[in-house]
Amino acid sequence: MKNRYLYFLILVFALLAASMQDVSAVISEDEVKSEKTEKEFDAAPFIMEHVADSHEWHILTKKDGTDVAVYLPVIIYDRESGFHLFSSRKIAHGHSYKNFTVAHEGKYAGKIVKVDEHGQHDGSKPPLDFSITKAIFGMIVASVILLWLMLALARSYRKTGISAPKGLQGVLEPVILFIRDDVAIPNIGEHKYGKFMPYLLTVFFFILINNLLGLVPIFPFGANVTGNVNVTFVLALLTFLITQFSANKNHWRHVFAAPGVPFWLLPIMIPIEIIGLFSKPFALMIRLFANITAGHIIVLSLVTLIFIFKSVLVAPVSIFFVLFMDCIELLVAFLQAYVFTLLSALFIGMATAEPEHH
Secondary structure (H helix, E strand, C coil), X not given: CHHHHHXXXXXXXXXXXXXXXXXXXXXXXXXHHHHHHCCCCCHHHHHHHHHCCCCEEEEEECCCCCEEEEECEEEEEECCCEEEEEEHHHHHHHCCECCEEECCCCXXXXXXXXXXXXXXXXXXXXXXXXXXXXXXXXXXXXXXXXXXXXXXXXXXXXXXXXXXXXXXXXHHHHHHHHHHHHHHHXXXXXXXXXXXXXXXXXXXXXXXXXXXXXXXXXXXXCCCCCCCHHHHHHHHHHHHHHHHHHCCHHHHHHHHCCCCXXXXXXXXXXXXXXXXXXXHHHHHHHHHHHHHHXXXXXXXXXXXXXXXXXXXXXXXHHHHHHHHHHHHHHHHHHHHHHHHHHHHHHHHHHHHCCCCCC
């Protein structure tokens, strides 16, 4: 009799467990459906959108989902229809204008492509794009600030002459003297540094100003200019061209006929030397691009932790680390400008060095 009750209780508990499992499965399905209906925050597109270049300058998104942005001019040339000039507002959010739109997938993602009447890419190559993008606008702002600083400095020298520096002159003169005395002269030489000083000063202040403006998250600042590989490529290309066109016979002799190297070893050494000519500016390009981009990604990742955890308690910790990283990025802004200028001067000095006579 007792065994019957025991079997009965086991059967009841088994039925209850099975029913509870069915209920929990239904509840979990409902939770999954509710989670799917609720749009989760994805940090990766948010970070890449702020780091990458674009045809518009996103400022904020309202609660109703509408974006507040500064739409930049689009200037494109199509081989069939010629030049087109219009606002990027007309092709924002997947819209098309005059059979042009921004591709969101494929190998032309992020570029303006030509589409048919159904809004599908016709497979043709993108038109030539001369648009004022976010990075270009940031460079224009930095160039205007650089011109204003240098012209103001020149006016102050005309008024005061060679005297104790003060004001803006007192801030910029020590930096210029540092680039001359500690970068240009030791690496290029006291007799040759003069003609390269304008380039070295321009590169240093241009990179420094863009690095500093990239830390200010307010329009018209905040563009990731030096974190754009196209910008760093052009800067490295300028250093490469200046280095090679300024090189003397001694430089090319070390490339194609290195002194002291056996003749039979030249077929191996010449390709290595030629690769070295291109690897130096390539390192310049990657170093500046990677360091600046990594800093922006880390700061944005710390900010997105607030939205990922959906808790106000995370905000103080996140903000603290963001401020800490901003202080480090401020140091990196000066350091990367200095390193790029120093290595440019070093490469120029190596190419223009005279042979030693013993």
